[in-house]
Structures are given as C-alpha cells and as structure tokens.
Amino acid sequence: MSESPSGPDPSAAAEASVRAEARAAEAVATRRRWITLAEVLAVVAVLISGLTLWNSWSERSDSKAVKTAEAERASARAATLVLIVADRGERALSLKPAAAEQSVQSQTITFPTPLGAAPAQTTGEPRIEAGWFEGALKKAREAAGLPDNSRGDEQLPVVIRTRFLVDGEPHDDVALYDIGYTISGRLLAGHNVKLRGLSLVSRLNDVDAQTKLDARWKRLLPSR
Numbered sequence: 001m002s003e004s005p006s007g008p009d010p011s012a013a014a015e016a017s018v019r020a021e022a023r024a025a026e027a028v029a030t031r032r033r034w035i036t037l038a039e040v041l042a043v044v045a046v047l048i049s050g051l052t053l054w055n056s057w058s059e060r061s062d063s064k065a066v067k068t069a070e071a072e073r074a075s076a077r078a079a080t081l082v083l084i085v086a087d088r089g090e091r092a093l094s095l096k097p098a099a100a101e102q103s104v105q106s107q108t109i110t111f112p113t114p115l116g117a118a119p120a121q122t123t124g125e126p127r128i129e130a131g132w133f134e135g136a137l138k139k140a141r142e143a144a145g146l147p148d149n150s151r152g153d154e155q156l157p158v159v160i161r162t163r164f165l166v167d168g169e170p171h172d173d174v175a176l177y178d179i180g181y182t183i184s185g186r187l188l189a190g191h192n193v194k195l196r197g198l199s200l201v202s203r204l205n206d207v208d209a210q211t212k213l214d215a216r217w218k219r220l221l222p223s224r
Contacts, residue, residue, distance in 0.1 A: 081162055081173040082200060083126070090194040093179075095126040103165045110159040112217035113210065115140055126162070128179060134193045141183065144221055150182040153196050157216040159209045174209055176201040176216065 081102060087094035097104060104126045111117040117136040120129070137156060155178040162173045180196035204212055 079166060079171050081164055081171070081175070083160065083162070083175075083177070083198060085198055088195070088197065091130045093128045093195050093198060095128065095198065097164065101166055105163045105165060105170070107163075108161040110161070110210065110213065111136070112157060113214050114217060128158075128195065128198065130181070130193050130195055137181075137193065138183075138191050140221060146221070148191065149184045153180040153182060155179070155220050156181060157201065157213055157220060159204065159213045161206070161209075174204045174206045176204055176209070176213060 082098040083095045084098050085093050086096040095104070095107075105124065107122045107126050109120045109122075109128060109132070111119070111133055115133060115136045116139075117133040120132040133156065157176060157178050160173075160175055160177055162175075164171055164173065178199050178201055180199065182194050182196060183191050184194075185191040201216070202212075
C-alpha cells in the first residue's frame, strides 16, 4: 500500500506569512518616510517663500521710510529761514534767504524797548537801514558812557519777523539777530554809523520775543 502525499508544511507557511507581513510593514514605513519628507520639504518651501516675501516687504518698507524721512528733513529745511546779507553797504544791508527756494514777502524789524526806535517794515525788499535806528542808538551809547569810536564791530540785537513762501506755501519765522556796526566821530562833530553785517542768534517764540530781545540788549549795552 502506497503512502499518500504529505500536505503543506505549517511552519513554512507561517514563516512566509511573517516575511510577507514584514515586507508590507517595511513598504508602509517607506511610504510614510517619503510622505514625511515631502511634508517637511513643503513646509520648508513655504517658509522660504514667506521669508522672501517678508524680506522684499521689509526692503520696500525701509526704502519708503528712508524716502519719507528725507522728504520730511527737506521740508523742514525749506521751512527754516536763515537770512544772509545779499549786498552790503555802509548805510544799508540787503537781505535774502540762504535757501534759494524761499521767497521773502514781508518783514518787521523790532528794536530793543530801551532804544525807543519804532519797528520798521519792508515788503518784497528785505533790508536793514541805518537810518531806522541811528539817532536812538547814538543817544543810548552816550547815556551808557560808551566811547565815541568802536574798537571793533559793535552789536545791535533785533527781532526779525518774516513772512516767506516755499513752493507757494506761506511760512512765518521769528528770530533774534545781531546787526554788526561800527561808530566813529565826536559828540560835537557828529557820529557816523556804518553797517557791517547780520548774524543769527536764535529762533524765538513770538510771545516772548521782545523780552528776550531786551535781555540781550541789556547784556550788550549795560546802563551806566
């Protein structure tokens, strides 16, 4: 009697099943690793794109801020008046703004209260004339016991209020200036006042401009 063929080996089948499951698990793990790597690369790409956009925005913002600051400084400079002497004569000083884009419309020159000289006004032709204050200045110097002849450039403080235009826009400036002058002669023969120049002392608030002007006058020409 012949023997019947033997059936499948259970141990071999189990081992094959284990190997199949291992391969399947490894394949799943590989797919997961690829998915995770793809997600990381996608996040990195998003971050790089975001950083690029932020950097571009930051550069535009910085450039805009710089241009705005420069424009504000230019506007502030244009609105800041500094008067200089355009033409110097012994009896008159012709004035003009230091900035070419400024155009003086009118001025009021105010003198120290103790001097007793009335304010002088100009329209369209900024200037200072010795005749506006010469007589009062001679009397003040005589009362203070000052010498007949200057030992150098003397100083007469004044407040100059100026209305001027920049690109058609009106602006106002109030500032304390010193008029440089010399005086020579004798009391009986008469004194001669010659104008030398103009220098900016400080900018003022219109409210206390006269007070500061009188204080500077007192320092420059003390009473006897």
